[in-house]
Amino acid sequence: xxxITIFLLAIGLSMDSMAVAIASGASIKGHRSIHALEIGGFFxxxxxxxPVAGWLLxxxxxxxxxxxxxxxxxxxxxxxxxxxxxxxxxEAASDGHDSLGLKAVLLLSIATSIDALAVGISISLxxxxxxxxxxxxxxxxxxxxxxxxxxxxxxxxxxxxxxKIIGGLILIAIGLKILVEHLV
Numbered sequence: 001x002x003x004i005t006i007f008l009l010a011i012g013l014s015m016d017s018m019a020v021a022i023a024s025g026a027s028i029k030g031h032r033s034i035h036a037l038e039i040g041g042f043f044x045x046x047x048x049x050x051p052v053a054g055w056l057l058x059x060x061x062x063x064x065x066x067x068x069x070x071x072x073x074x075x076x077x078x079x080x081x082x083x084x085x086x087x088x089x090x091e092a093a094s095d096g097h098d099s100l101g102l103k104a105v106l107l108l109s110i111a112t113s114i115d116a117l118a119v120g121i122s123i124s125l126x127x128x129x130x131x132x133x134x135x136x137x138x139x140x141x142x143x144x145x146x147x148x149x150x151x152x153x154x155x156x157x158x159x160x161x162x163x164k165i166i167g168g169l170i171l172i173a174i175g176l177k178i179l180v181e182h183l184v
Contacts, residue, residue, distance in 0.1 A: 001126065006133045010047075010140035013119060016174055017043040017112040020077070021145035023084075023167030023174075024108060025152025033150060039105060040146025046109035047116050048138025054120020055130040069114045070182030076111035077175030080104055084168035088161040111175070 021039050025032075083104070116137060123130055152167070159166075 010137040014141040014144045018144040018148040021148035022152040023170040025149040036149035039149040040142045042109045043145040044138045044142025046113040047141035050113040050116035051120030054117040055124040058124040073114045074175040074179040081168040081171030088164035
């Protein structure tokens with residue numbers, strides 16, 4: 001697997017993470033640049049770890065993962081998106097703390113990296129070592145997701161809760177997109 005292929009694969013895998021980071025940035029309060037780096041760090045780490053996990057699972061378990069990966073991603077994105085919309089519409093539901101806490105970031109990191117798990121399985125079938133591709137995938141995802149969250153936080157200052165509602169809708173739409181792509 002050459003460097004250009006790995007880089008293009010990393011960009012492709014990072015697009016959902018970047019979109020989710022943009023949507024998630026609407027929930028950031030306080031130290032926005034730190035939170036943007038945290039979101040990028042979590043998303044990048046999971047995008048790097050999941051291909052390794054998929055590679056380790058290899059060919060023998062691919063049929064188990066491919067049957068449910070889209071449902072897991074859809075469910076996680078639906079729950080997080082609905083929570084964001086609910087909190088935007090009900091100020092009382094938001095107690096002044098960041099609504100995008102550690103649990104939500106972990107769930108989003110998992111949801112956006114399920115495809116990377118499948119890619120890791122595919123790479124194992126090619127008999128390609130996984131460390132270098134996983135590092136590139138993680139680094140690209142970190143950069144794009146951090147940038148996405150940072151951009152979103154600036155837009156939040158202008159648009160307020162409307163961006164949070166849009167962000168929740170984007171998360172749900174990404175979940176639906178994943179589900180439809182795998183079911184059709």
